[in-house]
Amino acid sequence: MFVAIGVVILLVMVFGGFAITGGALGPVMHAIPHEMLIIGGAAIGAIVTGNSMHELKALGASFGKVLKGPKHSKQDHIDAILLTARLMKLLRGEGPVALESHVQDPANSAIFAEFPRLLANKPLIALICDTLTLIVVSSGTLEVHAVEEVMDNAMKTHFHELHEPQHALQNLADALPALGIVAAVLGVVKTMGSIDKPPAILGGMIGSALVGTFLGVLLAYGIVSPMAGRLKQVIDQDEQIFHAVKQVVIASLHGWPQPLVVESARSGLGHAFRPGLSEMLDAMRGR
Numbered sequence: 001m002f003v004a005i006g007v008v009i010l011l012v013m014v015f016g017g018f019a020i021t022g023g024a025l026g027p028v029m030h031a032i033p034h035e036m037l038i039i040g041g042a043a044i045g046a047i048v049t050g051n052s053m054h055e056l057k058a059l060g061a062s063f064g065k066v067l068k069g070p071k072h073s074k075q076d077h078i079d080a081i082l083l084t085a086r087l088m089k090l091l092r093g094e095g096p097v098a099l100e101s102h103v104q105d106p107a108n109s110a111i112f113a114e115f116p117r118l119l120a121n122k123p124l125i126a127l128i129c130d131t132l133t134l135i136v137v138s139s140g141t142l143e144v145h146a147v148e149e150v151m152d153n154a155m156k157t158h159f160h161e162l163h164e165p166q167h168a169l170q171n172l173a174d175a176l177p178a179l180g181i182v183a184a185v186l187g188v189v190k191t192m193g194s195i196d197k198p199p200a201i202l203g204g205m206i207g208s209a210l211v212g213t214f215l216g217v218l219l220a221y222g223i224v225s226p227m228a229g230r231l232k233q234v235i236d237q238d239e240q241i242f243h244a245v246k247q248v249v250i251a252s253l254h255g256w257p258q259p260l261v262v263e264s265a266r267s268g269l270g271h272a273f274r275p276g277l278s279e280m281l282d283a284m285r286g287r
Helices: 002-020 025-050 053-068 074-094 096-104 122-137 144-192 199-253 258-266 277-284
Strands: none
Touching (some): 002 025, 002 053, 002 199, 025 053, 025 144, 025 199, 053 144, 053 199, 074 096, 074 122, 074 199, 074 258, 096 122, 122 199, 199 258, 258 277
């Protein structure tokens, strides 16, 4: 929502300010379709050239993230901590055998069934189940630092894939001013081919050529770069739930009391999604 509002404010202020100061919008509007054809076409070509189909699909999906915001709600973070804490409590209380069926087939697990939104989050469930399966098959003999390193590597790989669309958007923003110059140069070349025309006509042609530079800069710094920045914010916020799960697992393996385990995970969440300690403890008690 705020993205759309921001774009509207940007366009109104830029074009409105130009019109208020006496600028004629007619020539600008006349030139925009032609300049956008060159700039937009070149931008699409550059994106296709620099990315595989996997990255292109992720880039398309990233626009939805920018508009919708973070995927995980405050309740999702609470549920992730509770789910992981319950699984670790089961491991500590009843042993690896009791936990095995839950982590090897989460779709049919009574514990996972209580958290249907999390169950639909395949990367998160994979992190939980793969880590706990590793602990189960080793009969709990793994060193804590080894488990932590395995989780860090899995999260690093997943986060790298999440950030690829953001990098592609930022690269596009960096390229747009140069693509605008390309469109402007082509406009100047066209103008030089009509050097025998009257000054009024030449002035209009030069003005149309400069619209290319204007559009490249406006798109880069007014729309695409802010969208890349917003996408990074959304991705960073979506990563927090993975860190919370990791903290519960590692703290539990260290043998910390469960309230301290939960607090270590809760305190690492951003303020927008961090539940209160009392709220978290009440959720643990089933209130």
